Amino acid sequence: xxxxxxxxxxxxxxxxxxxxxxxxxxxxxxxxxxxxxxxxxxxxxxxxxxxxxxxxxxxxxxxxxxxxxxxxxxxxxxxxxxxxxxxxxxxxxxxxxxxxxxxxxxxxxxxxxxxxxxxxxxxxxx
Numbered sequence: 550x551x552x553x554x555x556x557x558x559x560x561x562x563x564x565x566x567x568x569x570x571x572x573x574x575x576x577x578x579x580x581x582x583x584x585x586x587x588x589x590x591x592x593x594x595x596x597x598x599x600x601x602x603x604x605x606x607x608x609x610x611x612x613x614x615x616x617x618x619x620x621x622x623x624x625x626x627x628x629x630x631x632x633x634x635x636x637x638x639x640x641x642x643x644x645x646x647x648x649x650x651x652x653x654x655x656x657x658x659x660x661x662x663x664x665x666x667x668x669x670x671x672x673x674x675x
Contacts, residue, residue: 551575551583553629553646555669563673567636571629571646571666578604578627584652585629587620589642590668596657597642602629609654636673643668 557569569587576583586601600610602620610618617634629646648664649656659665 551581551648551664553648553664553666555644555646555666557644557669557671559670560672560674561636562675563638564635567631567633567640567671567673569631569633569644569646569669569671571631573627573629573648576648578622578629579624580604583648583650585620585622586647586649586656587629587631588645588647588657589640590645591639591642596645598655598657599631599633601652601654603652609652611655638673641671641673643670 552574554572555569561567582604584601584603587599588596590596598611599614600618600620602608606622608620619632621630645668646666650662
């Protein structure tokens with residue numbers, strides 16, 4: 550079975566860089582035909598799609614985050630990483646990593662064959 554688990558710092562200072570890791574088990578990122586997305590949910594708001602990387606390494610980002618966001622594969626560790634530059638306090642959120650068989654830009658809903666992590670809380674505060 551495919552499993553994903555997010556990890557990273559729980560607290561980040563404003564305007565610093567947020568780096569998160571999605572550790573994948575049950576499938577090889579390099580050979581499994583999945584697309585790997587990062588999604589977040591801020592308090593009082595809905596799910597927000599941030600970006601996606603394909604099994605081949607192609608990336609797509611939400612337009613308003615593109616200039617600050619980088620998603621990458623670490624094939625040696627079977628991990629997906631997220632780097633978000635210059636985070637604002639309003640970006641305090643639970644950050645999720647999700648695997649999907651389909652490339653649907655902007656999608657935040659789960660399909661039956663999708664795999665989501667449990668999320669990791671990130672607080673942006675001084």
